[in-house]
Amino acid sequence: MNNNPLIIKLGGVLLDTKEALSRLFTTLQTYRNKYHRSLIIVHGGGCLIDDLMNKLMLPIKKKNGFRVTPANQINILTGALAGTANKILLGWAKKHGINAVGLCLGDADLVNVVQFDPDLGYVGNAEPGSPSLINTLLAAGYLPIISSIGITEKGDMMNVNADQAATALAATIGADLVLLSDVSGILDGKGQRISEMTEAKAKKLIADGIITNGMIIKVNAALEAVRTLGRPVDIASWRYAEQLPILFNGVSIGTRISA
Numbered sequence: 001m002n003n004n005p006l007i008i009k010l011g012g013v014l015l016d017t018k019e020a021l022s023r024l025f026t027t028l029q030t031y032r033n034k035y036h037r038s039l040i041i042v043h044g045g046g047c048l049i050d051d052l053m054n055k056l057m058l059p060i061k062k063k064n065g066f067r068v069t070p071a072n073q074i075n076i077l078t079g080a081l082a083g084t085a086n087k088i089l090l091g092w093a094k095k096h097g098i099n100a101v102g103l104c105l106g107d108a109d110l111v112n113v114v115q116f117d118p119d120l121g122y123v124g125n126a127e128p129g130s131p132s133l134i135n136t137l138l139a140a141g142y143l144p145i146i147s148s149i150g151i152t153e154k155g156d157m158m159n160v161n162a163d164q165a166a167t168a169l170a171a172t173i174g175a176d177l178v179l180l181s182d183v184s185g186i187l188d189g190k191g192q193r194i195s196e197m198t199e200a201k202a203k204k205l206i207a208d209g210i211i212t213n214g215m216i217i218k219v220n221a222a223l224e225a226v227r228t229l230g231r232p233v234d235i236a237s238w239r240y241a242e243q244l245p246i247l248f249n250g251v252s253i254g255t256r257i258s259a
């Protein structure tokens with residue numbers, strides 16, 4: 001059994017789906033007791049933010065899949081991601097007897113962020129940071145649950161795409177990475193799952209308009225992780241939650257991204 005720590009990135013839809021969280025945390029509970037492999041959760045919350053923005057009648061604008069985050073939205077969004085979304089997951093962990101710690105990218109410099117496109121506002125690019133806090137928490141048996149809110153050197157809060165956050169954290173601690181979403185993997189033009197993906201294949205599917213929106217960012221983040229870690233990364237669905245240990249053992253249940 002592979003002993004690298006494993007980062008499981010949870011997409012926003014999962015946070016809105018009780019069945020997903022129940023099945024996932026039941027699996028994690030069993031898995032932790034049985035295998036003792038270090039696990040870390042990095043989460044998004046795109047749907048949760050969309051709901052909140054609609055309720056507050058604030059505009060939702062995306063550019064290349066990234067949320068345009070103006071000054072009057074960053075505090076609200078931080079509340080939703082680092083607050084509500086993070087504590088929902090902490091609650092699920094607690095219910096399953098898992099001792100978790102809720103953090104954001106800015107805690108103890110886990111992941112560094114820099115603002116990258118003035119048109120996007122308070123949106124940060126994620127870069128590897130310091131492994132010290134995560135290693136301390138893992139050694140003490142805690143499950144870190146990390147939201148994709150970062151803090152710049154100047155102290156500004158930044159909204160970071162959660163797939164990119166997970167990739168940067170994987171590079172920081174040398175962890176394996178699986179990106180769990182609401183789709184069974186990367187789908188072809190006919191809606192069939194593609195089991196193996198390479199950079200060349202991904203480029204073509206993006207150019208052909210088959211990989212679009214959030215999946216462009218996700219596959220590019222996965223490819224970046226593959227390059228940095230030198231190991232494959234999986235994109236899979238929460239619907240196979242019980243089979244996650246199979247994936248951890250090296251057999252993919254979604255789309256396996258490799259160089």
Ligand SMILES: Nc1ncnc2c1ncn2[C@@H]1O[C@H](COP(=O)(O)OP(=O)(O)O)[C@@H](O)[C@H]1O
Nearest residue numbers: 011012181182183185186187210211212214215
């Ligand atoms: N070729 C594709 N295969 C699978 N999903 C795709 C593809 N192209 C676009 N998508 C979209 O990407 C979404 C997943 O990206 P995203 O919404 O960012 O997920 P998450 O919230 O899990 O990070 C899918 O729900 C789907 O709507």
Ligand SMILES: CC(=O)N[C@@H](CCC(=O)OP(=O)(O)O)C(=O)O
Nearest residue numbers: 012044045046066067160161162
């Ligand atoms: C800059 C940017 O777009 N940030 C994302 C952060 C949340 C996220 O990535 O959530 P998912 O994992 O559910 O997609 C957003 O605001 O939606």
